[in-house]
Amino acid sequence: MLAVAVRDLVKRYGRVEALRGLSFSVEEGEVYGLIGPNGAGKTTTLRIIATLLRPDSGRVEVFGLDALERPLEVRRIISYLPEEAGAYRNLTGEEYLRFMAGFYAEDEGELEEMVERGAEISGLGDRLRDKTKTYSKGMKRRLALARALMVRPRLAILDEPTSGLDVVHAHHVRRVIREFAEEEGVTIIVSSHNMLEVQQLCDRVGLIHRGRLVEEGAPEELLGKYGASNLEDVFVEVVRVGAAE
């Protein structure tokens, strides 16, 4: 079953055309990477799938649900981690997880289970009892990722999950995403401008440039097709060929 089907998305902000007929699809259980430079349209695409923005035209389906017509139903099965997502400064890490879990859990038992899972994913230990305003950027990111994954969504949408993190925190985040996808079978869309990171994480990647999908495939497949040693080289080659045509 298709987890996500994006068809001919067009989105304008005033005179700026952020998306120009973007189409791609994601299979259930897949980790799909959207890669491209800043301003390529990654965040806009993820926000539309997460039902936060409406496109000017085009369609989005999440597990067969029309995201534009049935946003509340879509939100029940997805979890969105925005870029630079913060947490409520005056709540402790545990209170934050509990607050968020409350919107998904059917009963108290399930809520406790989610909070426990969140605590484990975050790896923050006793620091969860501290207010989040005392957390470093890396700790906040781990908490936000734990929040997104602890509810076991059918689709997790992660926008630049390691942006601005140091090596240790970035490694933790990447490991958690990979393990969670393998163990829980959750479908994940992850965006990044760090193409090497996406190469390690994703089953398939889509290269976005100026609001359009310019290439798509498994990382190894793309490396072979363009005779490149990494996705960065693939991206440069794709953009160069596109410009020449």
Next chain:
Amino acid sequence: MGPLSRLIVKEVKDLLRDPRILIGMIVLPAAMYPVMGLAMGTAMSAGAREALERPIAVLDLDRSPESEAFTRSLGESANLVELEPGVDPEAEAAEIGAGGLIVVPEGFGASLRSGSRAQLRVACFLRGSSISETMFASRLEEVVRSAAEGVSREMISSAGLDPDVALNPIDPSYTTFLKGRRFDLSPGVVASLLAGTSSTLPMVAFVVIIMGMQLAATSVAVEKEEKTLETLLSLPISRRDVLLAKLVGSLIVAAAGSVGIMAGMLYYMQVFQALGESPPPIEMGPASPLSALAMGLSLLVGNLMVLTLATVVAVFSEDVRSAQSAVGVLIPLILIPMLMSMFTDPWTLPEPVRTVILAFPFTHIGLATSASFWWEPGPLALSLGYMALWTVALVVLAERLFWSEKVLTGRLPWARPRGGGG
């Protein structure tokens, strides 16, 4: 716990735990009045004591029975120092640190005996503009007036009359009717009580409303500043619940803060009453429990209206600072009609002015509160209904904004441009 209650609890907890709100908007304003009252009370007590103890020099150049009676009378209410004739009275008064100098000139007694008004020279030596100086200035005049009354009483007694009757021959019994309510008080007393009531009511409403607006704007803007709004809006909850939680949470915290401020203000007023100002002879409270209930309802509807407006403004703000400055722009728009309803009855103004003022929704916060107080069901229903209409319109607008992208992408014209995502 349902989504709405969960959101409200979070709002209240997050607002109350924020030191900027807890200290800046609740603790400090609540503590400000008691501290001010204590400081003013201490200063005024010390000033009153000093004014009482400060000597007044008197020089009797007449030495008549009348002047001696006058001097005796002065001595009953002041710390009097008698000067000997032949000295420079002003230099001598300065020498002993007197605050005032009273010189009874020759011919004082003779004037009174011949049925003419007697002359008296009074000098006051002020050292500055402190409370004790201004209190002493008033006291000096009071001491002279009181001693003069003593002389009058002696003259009236010697004429075989009762001084109490001669000085105050009529004992009027006043009844004042105000908006259908009867008060067995003089019109002057009622007017002064009314002045207090008509300024206190809108002031109370104003404090509650300004605090609520700041809180509502902060609670939306802080979600943007701390980058939590996108996550919140992607949760499986209705955006109406998000909006309602923000309004109710702000209302609860504003109400709690207002109780603190009101308690502080009451303490402040008590300090002045304890300093000798007599309390009003009657309580001029709301006409009935129903009237008190209507006052609460008026404040609630008025509050909801302005909180929703603050929320709408905050949707376009980038951060807490820009939200609060935007709310600051709105405050005069609310304050001016409120002040107008304090000092004038809009219904008595000329037609075009009245239409403009009554069309302004914030005018009705003061009008509804006042109509509740005096229990005037017609004007009350009109003001409440008008405010309710505006509230519904603003809630619909706010809800639409929360459903639209504006809540994520909207910004005030003067806000800094934000770097877009990928």
